Amino acid sequence: MLTLTAIRNQTEEIIKRLALRGKDRSNDIHEILKIDENKRQIQTSLEQNLAKSNALAKEIGDLFKTGETVKANIIKEESSNLKNTIKMLEQELLDADSLLTEKLYDIPNSPSFKVKLGYGPEDNETIFEWGTEPNLPPNALPHWELTEKYKLVDFELGNKITGAGFPVYTGKGARLQRALINFFLDEALKAGYYEIQPPILVNEASGIGTGQLPDKEGQMYHATIDNLYCIPTAEVPITNIYRDVILKESDLPIKNVGYTPCFRREAGSYGAHVRGLNRLHQFDKVEIVQIAKPEQSYEILEQMVEHVKGLLSKLGLKYRVLRLCGGDMGFASALTYDFEAWSGAQQKWLEVSSTSNFETFQANRLKCRYKNKDGKNELVHTLNGSALALPRIVASLLENNQTEDGIEMPECLHTYLGFTKI
RNA sequence: GGAGAAAUGGCAGAGCGGUUGAAUGCGGCAGUCUUGAAAACUGUUUUAGUGAAAGCUAACGGGGGUUCGAAUCCCUCUUUCUCCGCCA
Numbered sequence: 356m357l358t359l360t361a362i363r364n365q366t367e368e369i370i371k372r373l374a375l376r377g378k379d380r381s382n383d384i385h386e387i388l389k390i391d392e393n394k395r396q397i398q399t400s401l402e403q404n405l406a407k408s409n410a411l412a413k414e415i416g417d418l419f420k421t422g423e424t425v426k427a428n429i430i431k432e433e434s435s436n437l438k439n440t441i442k443m444l445e446q447e448l449l450d451a452d453s454l455l456t457e458k459l460y461d462i463p464n465s466p467s468f469k470v471k472l473g474y475g476p477e478d479n480e481t482i483f484e485w486g487t488e489p490n491l492p493p494n495a496l497p498h499w500e501l502t503e504k505y506k507l508v509d510f511e512l513g514n515k516i517t518g519a520g521f522p523v524y525t526g527k528g529a530r531l532q533r534a535l536i537n538f539f540l541d542e543a544l545k546a547g548y549y550e551i552q553p554p555i556l557v558n559e560a561s562g563i564g565t566g567q568l569p570d571k572e573g574q575m576y577h578a579t580i581d582n583l584y585c586i587p588t589a590e591v592p593i594t595n596i597y598r599d600v601i602l603k604e605s606d607l608p609i610k611n612v613g614y615t616p617c618f619r620r621e622a623g624s625y626g627a628h629v630r631g632l633n634r635l636h637q638f639d640k641v642e643i644v645q646i647a648k649p650e651q652s653y654e655i656l657e658q659m660v661e662h663v664k665g666l667l668s669k670l671g672l673k674y675r676v677l678r679l680c681g682g683d684m685g686f687a688s689a690l691t692y693d694f695e696a697w698s699g700a701q702q703k704w705l706e707v708s709s710t711s712n713f714e715t716f717q718a719n720r721l722k723c724r725y726k727n728k729d730g731k732n733e734l735v736h737t738l739n740g741s742a743l744a745l746p747r748i749v750a751s752l753l754e755n756n757q758t759e760d761g762i763e764m765p766e767c768l769h770t771y772l773g774f775t776k777i
Numbered sequence: 778g779g780a781g782a783a784a785u786g787g788c789a790g791a792g793c794g795g796u797u798g799a800a801u802g803c804g805g806c807a808g809u810c811u812u813g814a815a816a817a818c819u820g821u822u823u824u825a826g827u828g829a830a831a832g833c834u835a836a837c838g839g840g841g842g843u844u845c846g847a848a849u850c851c852c853u854c855u856u857u858c859u860c861c862g863c864c865a
Binding site for chain 2 (some may be wrong): 433732
C-alpha cells in the first residue's frame with residue numbers, strides 16, 4: 356500500500372501519478388487525508404488521557420509507600436473514571452484506523468513517471484522486439500496437438516487425477532520441464548542470484564504481506580483446515596522472507612531466485628485462449644526477486660529486464676518487450692515490463708514474464724526497511740520478475756521448432772535434456 | 778498425536794504487581810591512549826506514533842482479561858525445547 360507519508364507530503368504528485376492508470380483518484384486521496392487527520396486528533400486526545408492515568412498510577416504507588424491509603428483511595432477513584440474515557444477513545448481510534456487501512460488497501464500503487472497513460476492492453480508500448488518468424492512446415496500444428504502426437508503432456512490424465520488445468524507431463528515432456536527449470540536456475544546463478552527453495556503453502560500474514568490478501572482471495576487455493584494458501588507465485592514466500600525485517604545497507608541489493616510450482620484458480624476463465632498450455636491452474640516458474648535501495652531500483656529493474664531478454668534469446672524464441680500502460684499494470688506495481696514469446700502455430704503472442712518494480716508499495720505492508728547512512732530506517736524497494744514461466748515457453752518452443760520429422764530443441768538445453776530432438 | 782517445560786533488547790541472561798524501556802555480560806558505534814593496531818579506560822547503543830521542539834504515548838512471542846498500576850497474575854493462540862508415539 357502507499358505510505359501515508361507520501362500521501363501527506365506529495366499529495367498532488369501522487370494524484371497525478373495515479374491518474375496514469377486511467378482513473379481519477381483525487382477524491383479517495385483527499386478522503387484518506389481527512390480520515391488520517393481525524394485519527395491523529397483522536398490519538399492525541401487518547402495519549403493525553405493515558406499520560407494523566409500513568410501519572411495518577413505513579414502517585415498512588417508513592418502514597419501507598421508512605422502509608423497514605425486514604426488519599427490513595429481517592430485518587431484511585433479518579434483514575435477509575437478516567438478509564439472509561441480511555442476505553443471510549445481507544446475504540447474510536449481503532450475504528451478510525453481500520454477505516455484508514457481499508458481505504459489505503461483500495462488504492463493501487465502510483466505508477467512511475469515512465470508509465471504512459473492508458474486504459475488497457477491496446478495502450479501498451481512495445482519497446483523491444485527480437486527474433487525472426489519461425490519457418491514452419493505447411494501442416495504446422497498447435498502445441499496441444501504436438502504434445503499429444505509426441506506424448507509430452509497428457510491433459511486428459513490430468514483431468515482424471517485432479518481436474519482441468521492440471522496437466523501430466525510425460526516422457527520427454529517431463530524431461531523438458533526439468534531441463535528448463537535447471538537452465539533458468541543456472542542462468543540466474545550465473546547472474547549472481549542466490550537460490551532459495553521456499554514453501555509452496557503460505558499463511559495468511561504472508562498473503563497480506565505481498566498483497567494477495569485480502570482482495571484477491573479467490574485467486575488462490577485455500578487449505579481451510581489449516582488456513583494456508585497455495586502460492587500463486589514464488590514472489591509470495593521469497594518476498595515474505597523480509598517481512599518485519601530491518602536490513603543493513605550493505606545487504607542490499609538482495610538477489611534471490613527460486614523455482615516453485617504455482618497455483619492459480621483463474622476463476623471465470625474459459626474458451627480457446629485457455630487451450631492447452633496457454634493457461635493452467637498449476638504451472639512451474641522460476642522467479643527472480645530483488646530487494647534494493649530506492650535510488651538503485653530502476654537501474655536494477657533494467658538489469659532484470661536484460662536477464663530475461665537473455666533467456667529468451669538463448670532459447671531462440673521470437674519475443675517482444677512491452678512497457679505496460681497505467682491501466683494494464685498490476686495493482687501493486689509502479690512500472691512493469693511484460694515479455695511475450697511468439698507462438699508460431701497459434702499466430703499470437705504469449706505472455707511469459709512480467710517484471711516489475713513495486714517501489715515501497717510491498718515494503719510498506721511487509722515492513723521491510725533498511726538502515727540508511729543517517730541511521731534512519733527507510734523502506735526498501737522490491738522487484739520481481741518471472742525468469743521464466745514454463746508452460747508458454749514450452750508451447751512456443753514446440754510450435755516454433757517443429758519440423759516434418761520432429762521438434763528441434765535449442766542448443767542451450769541440450770546438456771540439460773540429454774537429447775536434441777523430440 | 779500424547780505428556781511436560783519455555784518464549785525478555787543484535788546475542789546471552791536477570792527481573793516475577795508500583796520511577797523497569799528494562800540489571801549484568803558479550804557484540805556494535807564514538808572517544809582517550811598509540812606511529813598504527815590490540816589491550817585498557819570513558820561514553821553511547823530498540824522501534825513505532827505524535828509534535829517545530831521539549832516532551833508525551835505504545836511495545837518484554839501474538840490476542841484478550843484482572844488491577845489505580847502488568848515484563849511480572851489469569852485466559853487463549855502461536856512457536857521452540859525435552860520425552861513418548863508415528864513416519865519419507
